Amino acid sequence: MRFKENEKEKLLEEIIKKIKKIRKSLNLKDTNFEIVDIELMDNNDTNIKENENIFLIIYALTRSDKSTIIGPGGWVVGKLREDLKNQFDKNLIIRVENYIDNIILKEKKEKAFLFLNKIGLKKGQKIMVLVQCSYDLSILDFLKKYFDVYAISLDIGSVVLPPKNKNIIEDYLINNKIPYNFIKPVELDKKNILKALNSYPCDIICGNMGKYLIKECVNKNIKYIVNNHISEDYRRDDNTKIYILNFLKIYPLKRGSLRSPYLNCPLMIQTCKKNKNNNKNNVKIKIKLIKEIVSNVYDGLIEPTEGSEKIMKIINS
The missing domain is CATH 3.30.300.20 (K homology (KH) domain)
Incomplete structure (x- = not known):
């Protein structure tokens, strides 16, 4: 402006x-x-x-x-x-x-786009972006300025994609005329939900959904997936040669630049509540959450003060 x-x-x-x-x-x-x-x-x-x-x-x-x-x-x-x-x-x-x-952030941006060029991803190319929770919608909002984005969400149960989040995501996609698909490759049953609640939900649920995202990419002839929930900066599928990118690790955006709503994960909230009295599981989950916050602070996604407050909330929960 x-x-x-x-x-x-x-x-x-x-x-x-x-x-x-x-x-x-x-x-x-x-x-x-x-x-x-x-x-x-x-x-x-x-x-x-x-x-x-x-x-x-x-x-x-x-x-x-x-x-x-x-x-x-x-x-x-x-x-x-x-x-x-x-x-x-x-x-x-x-x-x-x-x-x-x-x-410094601008320099990081230049470095990130140099890396994307190196793996063959040029501005204007088609990419698929997983929009599920956390900062996903803001990442999509950023990426649409540079790439031809196609959005996808895993609609495998309200504990993973609650109606409120789904409505926020769909409203944004429709208003911005972004092609999208809510896929339902499986329906989470009680056994899978309980397993996720006793561990770290992203590892149990989202970690096992990668094959369905790759299948959608193949069907759409897209060679790049943005999935901000993988542990690595990026990886490449051996069979399809499709790149899976954690854009927040490649280019850590500052929290202040994120303009779209934060999407809470109800499964993560319930996991923390359920394991409150299970000391072994509780400590394991808290350590992983704290490590993520420390990484976000280090990368500049959130301010140190905000990070400290989040860590104290986790410790006291």
Whole structure:
């Protein structure tokens, strides 16, 4: 979204003045900070319900500057939003990013696309994307800008694809005119569900569904699957030579750049609840979940503070 002439400079100047004024009103230390750039983004290209939002991205020079702008408990940026929201015709959401981190992220993006080129995947080619849970919808939203995407979901039971998630996914796909298929190769029975609940659901359920995804790829003459739930960065099926890619491992997107709803996994939630009193299973599941969070923090998908909060919730659950 482009600023009109001189609009950007005026808004930037206004933001700096307001932040200083807000910090003073909150009796916070008079601290110098630098804003390198600002950017306005909306979701018009995604054509989903979140289109009512407009995002103001503030790029701070350093992490210290970022902390100054956000303020303790987010009070400064929260009050800044209240002061600015009437200037926009959509719901204003302010995100504060570290400029240096953003440069690093762009370098990671270039590296990721170089790797994809190396394995023969060029921009504009057809790929199949598994949209099941977690950040899958946001990954699809990103990938559709660069590739001809075909979406697929495993509709093998409400514990894996609850009606609420299915409706969110289908609404997005229809509104964005993305071809898709909800496949039902098997129906989860009680035995399989109990087995998954006593272990790590992704390994037991999603891990055994790969052959059906490959079959769909073969039928559609697609050579690349994006499945963000495999443990490796990528692998190649020996028989079909189809590549299975964990895009989040190849290119760890920052949480702040993800614009579509997070899809909770009810099976994972029930697994944690069921194994609460089973110390051996509980510890095993918690360790795996914590490792995933640590990996996401390291890759920049989530902020360290958010990661710490998630880990404490898992430990205390």
